[in-house]
Amino acid sequence: MSRLDLAHWLTSPENPLTPRQFTNRLWKQFFGKGLSNVLDDIGNQGEWPSHPQLIDWLAAEFRDSGWDVKHMVRLIVMSHTYRQTSATRRDLADRDPANRLLCEQSARRLDAEFVRDNALAISGLLSDDLIGGPSVKPYQPAGYYVNLNFPQRDYHADTNDEQYRRGVYMHWQRTFMHPMLAAFDAPSREECTADRLQSNSPQQALVLLNDPTFVEAARAFALRLTAERPQATDAERIQDAFRVALGRPTKPTELQSLTNFLAQQRTAYAAAPADATAFLKTGLSDHGDPAKAVELAAWAQTCRVILNLHETLTRY
Numbered sequence: 001m002s003r004l005d006l007a008h009w010l011t012s013p014e015n016p017l018t019p020r021q022f023t024n025r026l027w028k029q030f031f032g033k034g035l036s037n038v039l040d041d042i043g044n045q046g047e048w049p050s051h052p053q054l055i056d057w058l059a060a061e062f063r064d065s066g067w068d069v070k071h072m073v074r075l076i077v078m079s080h081t082y083r084q085t086s087a088t089r090r091d092l093a094d095r096d097p098a099n100r101l102l103c104e105q106s107a108r109r110l111d112a113e114f115v116r117d118n119a120l121a122i123s124g125l126l127s128d129d130l131i132g133g134p135s136v137k138p139y140q141p142a143g144y145y146v147n148l149n150f151p152q153r154d155y156h157a158d159t160n161d162e163q164y165r166r167g168v169y170m171h172w173q174r175t176f177m178h179p180m181l182a183a184f185d186a187p188s189r190e191e192c193t194a195d196r197l198q199s200n201s202p203q204q205a206l207v208l209l210n211d212p213t214f215v216e217a218a219r220a221f222a223l224r225l226t227a228e229r230p231q232a233t234d235a236e237r238i239q240d241a242f243r244v245a246l247g248r249p250t251k252p253t254e255l256q257s258l259t260n261f262l263a264q265q266r267t268a269y270a271a272a273p274a275d276a277t278a279f280l281k282t283g284l285s286d287h288g289d290p291a292k293a294v295e296l297a298a299w300a301q302t303c304r305v306i307l308n309l310h311e312t313l314t315r316y
Contacts, residue, residue, distance in 0.1 A: 011067065017042070019059035023072065024049075027058070028195070030076050032106040032315075033098075040194035050100040086316040107316045109198055112184035113167025116213060119307050120164055122245045123220035125285060127164040135171040136162040139212040139283075140178060148176050163284060183207045208308040215300075216283025218307055221245075222299035223288055234259055238302070245306050258302055265298035 010018045021042050028034040035055045038046035049055045058072070065071045076082055086105035099106050110118060116138075120126035137158050145155050157163065170178060177188055183203045187193035208214050221244075225237050232240065238258050242250045250258075269276040276297035280287050288296040306312065 011063075013063065016056075016059055019062045019067075020055055023058040023062050024055060025194075026069075026072060027055075027076065030082055031102070032108040033100075037195075040192070051102070105316065107314055109184075109200075109313050110315060111196060112181045112186035113170070115184050115208075115313055116167045116170075116180060118312065119208075119214055119217040122307065122312075123217040123303075124224045125164045125217060125220045126166070127161045128166060130165070133169065136165045136169045137171045138163060138178070138180075144179070145173070145176060148173070159284060180207050180211050180213070205308060208313075209304060212282050214307060215279075215304070216285060218303040219280060219283065219288070219296070219300040220285050221303040221307070222296055223286060225303070226296070226299065234262055237299075238262070241303065241306050246309070246311050258305065261305065262298055262302045265301045266294065269294040269297045 009015060024034040024036055024042055025039055028039060035051050035058075036042050036047045036049045040046075061075070062068070062072050081102050082105070084103075084105045086107040089104055092099070092101070092103055095101075096103065109115075117126060137155065139157050140155050145153055167181075170181070172178070172181075172189060174189055177186060183201070184207070185196055185198050187196060221241070224244075225232075225240055229237065229240060235255060238255055239250050242248060242254070273294055276293040277290065279297050280293055280300065
């Protein structure tokens with residue numbers, strides 16, 4: 001039996017497993033859980049699908065469309081089920097706490113690579129004009145590989161636009177995974193992981209506040225806001241930031257809170273301008289006008305808050 005024979009068998013009309021497995025995993029990408037929540041076993045030892053007729057129809061549609069992935073993606077995202085709000089319905093709290101009935105959208109945190117991609121995209125730093133190529137090396141703590149032997153090696157972060165490429169291209173060292181990826185529950189790749197677990201830990205907030213990638217993204221976001229509307233007021237600029245990062249206007253309480261925070265940061269940096277200059281040195285991208293370091297640092301700190309919001313990291 002050749003590989004071509006295996007391919008013909010996998011995609012034959014008499015074999016329903018391949019399209020069922022694929023569409024179940026595709027469904028998971030858009031809803032957080034598959035129609036069968038055991039992604040790596042869709043047989044009798046896995047979980048019975050919550051909607052058996054739906055998964056059968058999706059599998060048949062995928063096969064009959066000529067295995068057209070874009071067609072299936074369009075079909076799912078244009079459905080009423082996908083376009084529902086994720087606001088919690090109290091009447092379903094006891095009946096369907098896991099939302100298996102699909103009466104609403106499921107809110108869930110972005111996967112580890114997407115957390116970084118999202119921050120880079122919001123800031124305007126994301127470099128997505130090149131597809132493929134060798135792995136890229138984002139910032140990483142010095143000496144992180146000190147205990148890695150056979151052979152011992154050093155890590156040299158990229159010093160060009162490669163630094164801002166998508167997380168899918170990040171260098172991945174087995175057993176010494178990048179700390180940011182580890183904090184956001186990326187698998188170690190020592191074994192196959194069909195479905196990632198998700199945690200909520202203080203380390204994640206610390207990564208978002210202190211990882212050089214996110215500090216730099218905050219500064220770039222601040223520069224983006226000031227460049228797009230130089231004459232905007234503080235309130236207008238904060239509203240712009242919310243529309244870019246969250247896709248919605250600010251609430252009055254949010255606007256007041258961030259305006260107060262911005263004023264506090266201006267006062268603090270005006271009293272210690274050297275701290276503003278030091279803070280803005282993080283990363284490779286544009287550090288801004290040194291004469292305006294206090295103002296830029298205050299805005300960068302405000303953008304750090306916005307990039308650290310739960311809503312920024314969550315799909316609704």
